[in-house]
Amino acid sequence: xxxxxxHYINQFFAGIGGEEKADIKPEVREGVVGPGMALNAAFKGExxxxxxxxxxxxxxxDNIDDTSDFIASKVKEFNADGFVAGPGFNAGRYGTACGxxxxxxxxxxxIPTVTALYPENPGAEMYKKGTYVIVAADSARxxxxxxxxxxxxxxxxxxxxxxxxxxEEGYIEKGVRINMFYEKVGAERAIDMLIKKLKGxxxxxxxxxxxxxxxxxxxxxxxxxxxxxxxxxxxxxxxFGNPDHIAASSAQNFGEYDIxxxxxxxxxxxxxxxxxxDQTYANQDADRVLPVDVLRDIExxxxxxxxxxxxxxxxxxxxxxxxxxxxxxxMGKRLKAAGVDAVILTST
Amino acid sequence: MVHMAxxxxxxxxxxxxxxIPTVAIPHPLGNPTMTAAEEKKLRRHLVDKALKALETExxxxxxxxxxx
Numbered sequence: 001x002x003x004x005x006x007h008y009i010n011q012f013f014a015g016i017g018g019e020e021k022a023d024i025k026p027e028v029r030e031g032v033v034g035p036g037m038a039l040n041a042a043f044k045g046e047x048x049x050x051x052x053x054x055x056x057x058x059x060x061x062d063n064i065d066d067t068s069d070f071i072a073s074k075v076k077e078f079n080a081d082g083f084v085a086g087p088g089f090n091a092g093r094y095g096t097a098c099g100x101x102x103x104x105x106x107x108x109x110x111i112p113t114v115t116a117l118y119p120e121n122p123g124a125e126m127y128k129k130g131t132y133v134i135v136a137a138d139s140a141r142x143x144x145x146x147x148x149x150x151x152x153x154x155x156x157x158x159x160x161x162x163x164x165x166x167x168e169e170g171y172i173e174k175g176v177r178i179n180m181f182y183e184k185v186g187a188e189r190a191i192d193m194l195i196k197k198l199k200g201x202x203x204x205x206x207x208x209x210x211x212x213x214x215x216x217x218x219x220x221x222x223x224x225x226x227x228x229x230x231x232x233x234x235x236x237x238x239x240f241g242n243p244d245h246i247a248a249s250s251a252q253n254f255g256e257y258d259i260x261x262x263x264x265x266x267x268x269x270x271x272x273x274x275x276x277x278d279q280t281y282a283n284q285d286a287d288r289v290l291p292v293d294v295l296r297d298i299e300x301x302x303x304x305x306x307x308x309x310x311x312x313x314x315x316x317x318x319x320x321x322x323x324x325x326x327x328x329x330x331m332g333k334r335l336k337a338a339g340v341d342a343v344i345l346t347s348t
Numbered sequence: 349m350v351h352m353a354x355x356x357x358x359x360x361x362x363x364x365x366x367x368i369p370t371v372a373i374p375h376p377l378g379n380p381t382m383t384a385a386e387e388k389k390l391r392r393h394l395v396d397k398a399l400k401a402l403e404t405e406x407x408x409x410x411x412x413x414x415x416x
Contacts, residue, residue, distance in 0.1 A: 217406045218365070224403055229399075280374070282375065288377050289377060298392075344350055344352060344398050347358075348373050348374060
């Protein structure tokens with residue numbers, strides 16, 4: 001059977017125009033347009049581009065949800081087995097559109113999708129988890145390489161074949177871990193890796209460490225005597241009984257607790273929810289993790305303006321980076337809205 | 349923000365810009381072998397350092413050691 005594929009491109013690759021035509025509304029044409037020709041050739045008869053959706057980059061960026069809905073409905077009308085967007089190379093709006101539509105089509109219709117972007121295209125980082133993003137060059141010069149890789153990965157998906165690693169298939173890591181079987185046990189592989197490292201030979205890790213983003217340091221507090229200071233902790237300090245059931249490891253939530261009038265975190269009133277370390281000391285005196293007692297003294301002395309009446313807490317034990325990020329963003333929003341000037345974050 | 353943490357390399361790797369090294373993982377801001385008064389003094393010392401760090405301009409990740 002020949003699989004049916006719908007292809008998405010922008011106004012530029014459709015030959016309609018450049019920036020001056022970036023406002024055009026989505027339209028559908030039967031068959032191939034522009035790079036779809038190369039795509040068709042790369043399918044080698046196993047699949048066929050039955051329709052092409054064209055949309056202006058600005059129009060899409062201004063109407064993401066409506067346009068995604070519209071395109072998904074068209075893809076459904078054409079009874080597509082798979083969906084391709086781009087390549088978007090390093091074009092920011094186009095790349096973002098490619099990623100967003102692939103994710104929307106995949107989610108709404110449950111069919112395989114693929115796009116191709118330059119790794120630094122913002123669309124790659126935003127959508128790599130929801131679709132396959134083939135690594136492409138930064139300009140259309142990379143068309144010849146990107147299109148066959150897209151075609152091959154889409155065919156594999158439509159046929160239900162096993163998808164290889166990002167390196168093998170040429171797509172950007174989706175952040176998915178899968179189980180693999182090896183001839184050698186882990187200890188042997190680790191030693192092999194170590195020996196290669198000692199010899200200065202190239203080696204490949206089986207588990208990459210997450211890459212953390214960086215933020216510019218914030219300016220110093222000018223007048224501490226007027227500053228509102230908040231306490232945040234990854235040490236799991238919670239009111240006794242852990243009312244929000246924050247997990248001892250791999251936390252799924254954070255807590256926000258009111259310490260109005262609390263001068264000291266007393267045993268039996270506060271405890272830690274954190275697993276993985278000996279809780280004895282934190283349970284005896286939670287100030288050892290969350291220094292409310294001394295901050296009350298400091299507040300009384302006028303060294304700080306005030307201690308924020310809410311503190312935020314979660315457990316940093318095996319907690320996923322993605323969850324931590326989510327908690328951090330939400331805490332940051334609330335702290336900002338409350339007019340907090342600075343945060344003391346304590347970790348166990 | 350100032351990060352008060354015992355495992356400074358972790359704090360550095362996750363990108364904290366102002367870092368105060370603390371006492372130990374299970375009691376970063378305390379020391380159960382001390383008397384309550386001594387312990388509170390120690391905690392006060394660390395929090396004072398944290399406040400000072402917040403009042404200090406930094407251009408890169410900075411670990412505030414005791415002599416600072």
